[in-house]
Amino acid sequence: MTFFLPLQSMYALVDCNNFYASCERVFNPNLQNQPIAILSNNDGCVISRSDEAKAIGLPMGAPIFKWESFCKAQNIKVFSSNYPLYGDMSSRVMRILEQFTPDVEIYSIDEAFLQFKGFEDYNLEDYGSQIRTRILKWTGIPTCVGIAPTKALSKVANKIARKFPKKTKGVYVIDSEVSRIKALKWIKIEDVWGIGRGLQKRLKAKGCYTAYDFTQLSDDWVRQTFSITEWKLKKDLEGVSKITLDEPITKRSIATTRSFEYTYSDIDNIKERISTFATSCAEKLRKQNSSCHMVIVTLSSDRYKKDLEQHRESKIVNFPYPTDSSLLISTQAVKAVKSIYKSGIKYKRAGVVVTGLVPTDNFQLDLFQKENPKHKPLMSAIDVINRKYKGNKIKLGNQDLERTWKMRQERLSPRYTTNINDIIVVK
Amino acid sequence: MITYKSQHLTFFMPEAIEGSGTNFFDTGISAGFPSPAEDFKEQRLSLDDELVKNKEATFYAKVSGQSMIGAGLDDNDLLVIDRSLEPANNKIAVCFLDGEFTVKRLRVSNGEVWLQPENPNYPIIKITEDNNFVIWGIVTNVIKKVY
Numbered sequence: 001m002t003f004f005l006p007l008q009s010m011y012a013l014v015d016c017n018n019f020y021a022s023c024e025r026v027f028n029p030n031l032q033n034q035p036i037a038i039l040s041n042n043d044g045c046v047i048s049r050s051d052e053a054k055a056i057g058l059p060m061g062a063p064i065f066k067w068e069s070f071c072k073a074q075n076i077k078v079f080s081s082n083y084p085l086y087g088d089m090s091s092r093v094m095r096i097l098e099q100f101t102p103d104v105e106i107y108s109i110d111e112a113f114l115q116f117k118g119f120e121d122y123n124l125e126d127y128g129s130q131i132r133t134r135i136l137k138w139t140g141i142p143t144c145v146g147i148a149p150t151k152a153l154s155k156v157a158n159k160i161a162r163k164f165p166k167k168t169k170g171v172y173v174i175d176s177e178v179s180r181i182k183a184l185k186w187i188k189i190e191d192v193w194g195i196g197r198g199l200q201k202r203l204k205a206k207g208c209y210t211a212y213d214f215t216q217l218s219d220d221w222v223r224q225t226f227s228i229t230e231w232k233l234k235k236d237l238e239g240v241s242k243i244t245l246d247e248p249i250t251k252r253s254i255a256t257t258r259s260f261e262y263t264y265s266d267i268d269n270i271k272e273r274i275s276t277f278a279t280s281c282a283e284k285l286r287k288q289n290s291s292c293h294m295v296i297v298t299l300s301s302d303r304y305k306k307d308l309e310q311h312r313e314s315k316i317v318n319f320p321y322p323t324d325s326s327l328l329i330s331t332q333a334v335k336a337v338k339s340i341y342k343s344g345i346k347y348k349r350a351g352v353v354v355t356g357l358v359p360t361d362n363f364q365l366d367l368f369q370k371e372n373p374k375h376k377p378l379m380s381a382i383d384v385i386n387r388k389y390k391g392n393k394i395k396l397g398n399q400d401l402e403r404t405w406k407m408r409q410e411r412l413s414p415r416y417t418t419n420i421n422d423i424i425v426v427k
Numbered sequence: 428m429i430t431y432k433s434q435h436l437t438f439f440m441p442e443a444i445e446g447s448g449t450n451f452f453d454t455g456i457s458a459g460f461p462s463p464a465e466d467f468k469e470q471r472l473s474l475d476d477e478l479v480k481n482k483e484a485t486f487y488a489k490v491s492g493q494s495m496i497g498a499g500l501d502d503n504d505l506l507v508i509d510r511s512l513e514p515a516n517n518k519i520a521v522c523f524l525d526g527e528f529t530v531k532r533l534r535v536s537n538g539e540v541w542l543q544p545e546n547p548n549y550p551i552i553k554i555t556e557d558n559n560f561v562i563w564g565i566v567t568n569v570i571k572k573v574y
Contacts, residue, residue: 029523092483138484138511423487426521426528
């Protein structure tokens, strides 16, 4: 067997299995092995299914009003999306991941890339298994771990771990040419990370049906016909790492993560940076006509300066409704960074990730979309009123007005981890 | 921060908001030269720090009924549960048993697991293969409202 160069760093993709359904199961173990479906905001259509629900044939995106009787007949348990619960469980998982390596890229609410630099003496398959075990024991969330020398390959390895749970026990490592080629010949081109529908069609026309076929194309042709992104993806699949950590190639989330020019210890500079990152994420959201359900803020010290006190923390904020408003996203991101900031630490890097993306409804109003200093006192006034009269009586105008008054969440599970009145009851 | 001291009780001001607390300077204020207070700064007491040893694995539950009254777990008490702790004989655990959450003391001997209530009116439960049984987490603290 030919092994990759021993000094090459390795990547892992950790993906939570049917994350929303798994969150529901932690607090309602009766749902174990039961078909579950989670609905989009406002109880519109199916956005997440358990393996059992998939097997019965409930399609992704199914509008529930059409599939109601099917779900009843098949005994599929249907839930409204409980984003506060999913957000909290996600942040637990992400923090546990950070115990295994300092290099974690939160890719979406339920997946993260890990980079292992200087782990040559580790048995990464064991390590991956430890990651899985700890997350499962501490949070109750099952995961799969794919490990490989590049990000794109770790995605492929993850798919294998997920597809063959008995054989892999949820962890699969691509660490040789033999295993890489086997994996690439197994995975269909449409299942490769970053290969969208349009690209898929063109590649199939060219006779590419697997990832392996794609890697057999010439570099020049790929680069000229498509773009640098596809070329990077091709190299990544060949085992030559071109997609670095924090460089997303698809849009399940939008991130702005940067190292600062200088280290900052004062909150004001950090707040300014976060606000800028958040605004940039919001702009990108609007550009692709998406809204986000949550924003993740990360802040870390300069980990290369080992003599200085180290601090890394991330925080997830959930929105009660999907938003693309710079004002709202930035306000919440700044609030979040204030809550994780510790004085005396020299911070070097921060990031804002918006995730839980959904298409923006057309009839949203744009009243607050432009940044305006006058919004600040308005926001605080709204906050004061909403705190006084519980249940968020006043909301931003860019919300869907129908939802503003009453979001349909008829099948919402309790907010087990974020509301004291909703915690589990034990006899 | 000590706010009030009577003959028998010392009152601390607990932290009211989320976060890591504000700084409590244990040194006097001296004008004229740089304060050494930074070196001696202390954090205000935080119940979170006392009760939650592993944030990522800690969950809360509310007690219903009095099956564990002997161990001090009364109706409506708040339980702090740490899922990262290993189950062992004598630990109080939140379990999922045949479709219901229950809190009982674990008795493990000779490969058998028993769930022991702390109330003579409740029977001890032997776990068999027929039970749908999961140990969900270990109870570390009980918080009672007495006000």
